[in-house]
Amino acid sequence: MIKWLINGAPGDSISVMDRGLTYGDGLFETIAVRDGCARFPDYHLQRLIDSCQRLSIPVPDDHTFRTEIEGLAAGCQMGTIKIIVTRGTGDRGYGPPTHPVSTRIIGLIPDQPPPGTPWQSGIEMTFCETRIGVAPDLAGMKTLGRLDQVLARTELTGSIFREGVMCTEDGEVICGTMSNVFYVNEGGLATPELARCGIRGVMRRLVMEQAPLAGIECREAAVHPDELLGANEIFVTNSRIGIWPVVRLESIRYEIGPITRRLMAALADIGVAECRV
Amino acid sequence: MIKWLINGAPGDSISVMDRGLTYGDGLFETIAVRDGCARFPDYHLQRLIDSCQRLSIPVPDDHTFRTEIEGLAAGCQMGTIKIIVTRGTGDRGYGPPTHPVSTRIIGLIPDQPPPGTPWQSGIEMTFCETRIGVAPDLAGMKTLGRLDQVLARTELTGSIFREGVMCTEDGEVICGTMSNVFYVNEGGLATPELARCGIRGVMRRLVMEQAPLAGIECREAAVHPDELLGANEIFVTNSRIGIWPVVRLESIRYEIGPITRRLMAALADIGVAECRV
Numbered sequence: 001m002i003k004w005l006i007n008g009a010p011g012d013s014i015s016v017m018d019r020g021l022t023y024g025d026g027l028f029e030t031i032a033v034r035d036g037c038a039r040f041p042d043y044h045l046q047r048l049i050d051s052c053q054r055l056s057i058p059v060p061d062d063h064t065f066r067t068e069i070e071g072l073a074a075g076c077q078m079g080t081i082k083i084i085v086t087r088g089t090g091d092r093g094y095g096p097p098t099h100p101v102s103t104r105i106i107g108l109i110p111d112q113p114p115p116g117t118p119w120q121s122g123i124e125m126t127f128c129e130t131r132i133g134v135a136p137d138l139a140g141m142k143t144l145g146r147l148d149q150v151l152a153r154t155e156l157t158g159s160i161f162r163e164g165v166m167c168t169e170d171g172e173v174i175c176g177t178m179s180n181v182f183y184v185n186e187g188g189l190a191t192p193e194l195a196r197c198g199i200r201g202v203m204r205r206l207v208m209e210q211a212p213l214a215g216i217e218c219r220e221a222a223v224h225p226d227e228l229l230g231a232n233e234i235f236v237t238n239s240r241i242g243i244w245p246v247v248r249l250e251s252i253r254y255e256i257g258p259i260t261r262r263l264m265a266a267l268a269d270i271g272v273a274e275c276r277v
Numbered sequence: 278m279i280k281w282l283i284n285g286a287p288g289d290s291i292s293v294m295d296r297g298l299t300y301g302d303g304l305f306e307t308i309a310v311r312d313g314c315a316r317f318p319d320y321h322l323q324r325l326i327d328s329c330q331r332l333s334i335p336v337p338d339d340h341t342f343r344t345e346i347e348g349l350a351a352g353c354q355m356g357t358i359k360i361i362v363t364r365g366t367g368d369r370g371y372g373p374p375t376h377p378v379s380t381r382i383i384g385l386i387p388d389q390p391p392p393g394t395p396w397q398s399g400i401e402m403t404f405c406e407t408r409i410g411v412a413p414d415l416a417g418m419k420t421l422g423r424l425d426q427v428l429a430r431t432e433l434t435g436s437i438f439r440e441g442v443m444c445t446e447d448g449e450v451i452c453g454t455m456s457n458v459f460y461v462n463e464g465g466l467a468t469p470e471l472a473r474c475g476i477r478g479v480m481r482r483l484v485m486e487q488a489p490l491a492g493i494e495c496r497e498a499a500v501h502p503d504e505l506l507g508a509n510e511i512f513v514t515n516s517r518i519g520i521w522p523v524v525r526l527e528s529i530r531y532e533i534g535p536i537t538r539r540l541m542a543a544l545a546d547i548g549v550a551e552c553r554v
Contacts, residue, residue, distance in 0.1 A: 004293055013290035014298065016281055016382050021291065021361070024301035024422035030369070055424075056431070080369060084298070087427075092307070092357060092386050094423060094430040094455055105293050109369050133412030133474075135425055136446050145301035145422020146371060147332075148412055150364075153371040154333070169413050169473065178371055196446065197410075 004107035005068055018103055020086030023094060024145035026103070027051045027086075031069065032240045033079040033108065034273060038069045039239070043202045048085060051141040057087050058102045065106075072108040079110045080240060084144070114241070119264075120277045122247030122256055123162035125176070125234070127225060128152040132166040132174050132197050140200040152177040162244070163236050165228065168196065173223040179238040180204035183223075183231035184259045190227075193220035203237035203272075210266040216259055233257035242272040281384035282345055295380055297363030300371060301422035303380075304328045304363075308346065309517045310356040310385065311550060315346045316516070320479045325362060328418040334364050335379045342383075349385040356387045357517060361421070391518070396541075397554045399524030399533055400439035402453070402511070404502060405429040409443040409451050409474050417477040429454040439521070440513050442505065445473065450500040456515040457481035460500075460508035461536045467504075470497035480514035480549075487543040493536055510534035519549040 004012045019025035029048050032039040045065055052059045065083070072081055084105040090097045130152040138145075149166070156164050156177065163176040174192050175181055180201045182191045189211055194200055211218040221227075228234060234246035234254055243264050245256040261277075268276035281289045296302035306325050309316040322342055329336045342360070349358055361382040367374045407429040415422075426443070433441050433454065440453040451469050452458055457478040459468045466488055471477055488495040498504075505511060511523035511531055520541050522533040538554075545553035 002294075006293070012293055014293055016283070016289055016291055016361070016384065017279075018298070019427075021295070021298045021363075021421065022305070023427050024424050025427050028299070055428070082369060084293070086298075092359060094427045095434065096427065096431060107293065130414050131412070133410045133415065134446055135408070135410030135412075137407050137428055138410065138424060143422075143424055144298065145420075145424055147301050147415060147420055147422055150296075150300050150302050150371045150373060151332070151414055154373060157372065169411055 002107050002109050003072065004105065007104050008064065008068070014103060014105065015089050017089040018086055019088060019090050019096070020084060020103060020144055024143060025087045025096070026057065026084060026144045027055070028142055028144060029083040030239060031081040031083070033073045033076045033081055035077060036074050038073045038081055039271060040202055040206070041066065041069050043205060044239070047142065047200065047202065048083065052085060054141065057085060058100060060085060060102060060104045068106050072106065076108055076110065078113065079108050082107050082109060086144070118162060118244045119242060119274050122245040124160050124248040125163045125165060125246050126159070126161045126250060128155050128164035128166050128177065130155060130166065131169050134168050134196045136196050139197050140194050142199050149177050165249070167225065171224065172196070173225055173228055174198040176236045179236035179241070181228070182207060182235050182237065183228055184233035184257060185227065185231045187219070189216050189218045189259055190221045190223070191218065192223045201237060202239045203242060206267060206270070207237055207243070207263055210270065211263060214262050214266045216262065233260045235260045242267055242275040279384050279386050280349065281382065284381050285341065285345070291380060291382065292366050294366040295363055296365060296367050296373070297361060297380060297421055301420060302364045302373070303334065303361060303421045304332070305419055305421060306360040307516060308358040308360070310350045310353045310358055312354060313351050315350045315358055316548060317479055317483070318343065318346050320482060321516070324419065324477065324479065325360065329362060331418065334362060335377060337362060337379060337381045345383050349383065353385055353387065355390065356385050359384050359386060363421070395439060395521045396519060396551050399522040401437050401525040402440045402442060402523050403436070403438045403527060405432050405441035405443050405454065407432060407443065408446050411445050411473045413473050416474050417471050419476050426454050442502070442526070444502060448501065449473070450502055450505055451475040453513045456513035456518070458505070459484060459512050459514065460505055461510035461534060462504065462508045466493050466495045466536055467498045467500070468495065469500045478514060479516045480519060483544060483547070484514055484520070484540055487547065488540060491539050491543045493539065510537045512537045519544055519552040
């Protein structure tokens with residue numbers, strides 16, 4: 001049973017006129033919960049609040065959020081706190097209400113560890129046929145409209161691939177269906193720049209912050225599939241999984257390399273327990 | 278008071294786990310109602326059903342839809358029937374359920390005629406700064422994720438512009454914020470092709486069907502802003518407005534030309550009353 005709070009009150013439904021449903025006019029976060037605590041709530045709330053400001057969605061009160069997050073996380077050994085913030089209800093038509101009142105949805109979803117030990121043994125990955133939409137005005141944000149990722153994810157159903165790489169129409173590598181992608185080659189550690197689309201993941205940010213502290217330079221780059229295929233190491237990140245090394249992309253095999261291992265150790269040290277291998 | 282039916286039962290709320298909200302995993306239609314009748318329901322239902330099939334969303338029963346549409350429209354002089362179909366509720370994660378049960382939402386929203394007489398006097402239009410997202414795998418469909426159009430629409434708030442032109446990141450003209458765009462130049466009547474993004478509007482389809490019957494050839498083309506600015510006639514279409522001539526784009530003035538007038542007459546003849554000027 002999932003416990004939801006809607007604008008602070010228990011409930012599990014929203015109006016059919018909520019712009020989150022009608023136009024994808026909102027944002028979401030998924031925060032890992034481990035041993036009764038939400039992981040990196042500051043980073044998630046900062047992205048959420050920054051995105052609200054960028055979209056002119058009224059920003060819910062920070063203190064209220066923290067209280068709700070702490071309350072839901074307490075007593076949960078392993079779960080995900082899902083937050084949705086929408087521009088609230090509105091009349092028909094794309095134009096937002098003059099004085100929107102945002103809808104704040106927050107719930108705790110109990111989790112099981114993923115099957116197998118992907119953080120240890122690595123995952124196999126493929127390129128998805130579904131192209132990620134290029135929407136520079138929404139780039140970086142975790143907006144509600146994720147249908148391209150849904151379709152890409154569907155391609156993996158029943159396959160051995162735990163993740164799929166998504167590219168733009170013009171062949172730029174952006175991300176995985178549910179993760180950000182990093183790779184290591186002669187130029188060092190790199191990750192796709194996200195100026196045109198993609199989500200600036202919290203775990204991506206943590207890797208980019210931890211890398212220099214571990215003596216590893218990390219750059220953002222325009223990435224072509226060939227660079228990924230020719231890389232020495234590849235790994236994917238998201239808030240709930242930490243780092244998963246990639247041991248195969250299409251027909252090419254990869255080692256779990258030294259840079260990946262150092263970064264996993266660095267993340268483990270700041271609290272991402274599943275990176276401790 | 279708006280009357281909603283959710284999977285056939287009166288109600289006005291949906292689960293916070295509905296994938297329409299969580300991922301924009303669904304479609305919608307807005308059907309004009311005039312004098313107790315839904316206008317062109319076959320065209321709307323065909324687009325909806327085609328799109329459901331394309332997205333592997335279970336297709337709601339056609340007969341049920343027709344009964345609900347007729348029931349809601351009866352007795353309404355002027356309104357909009359809004360239909361939303363989602364992939365239904367699901368667990369957390371982009372991957373759809375193995376056996377999704379779609380959510381069918383339908384409601385009647387009473388309307389007022391738009392202010393002024395835009396169909397007669399024409400509208401002023403500008404180019405929006407917000408770029409329309411390029412998502413070829415979703416192109417043509419009226420999916421729930423419309424945040425780029427929301428942002429573009431917001432640019433027009435408080436301005437004299439009744440509509441704004443949306444272009445892709447690389448400068449291709451696609452549509453208006455809530456309409457499809459047509460223009461006439463030496464090459465004849467044309468409208469942006471929608472292979473990369475944009476919605477294949479029902480009124481757009483009707484114009485393209487009626488044009489040849491009225492002796493007017495209509496082509497789909499990759500359109501640059503200069504072609505629009507240099508056109509002899511411009512008009513925009515949507516299901517609820519029919520055709521609105523454009524009398525100004527940025528600083529350039531346009532006549533309501535002979536092609537626009539012939540097409541408005543043709544649409545009026547097949548039941549788009551507001552095109553009778």
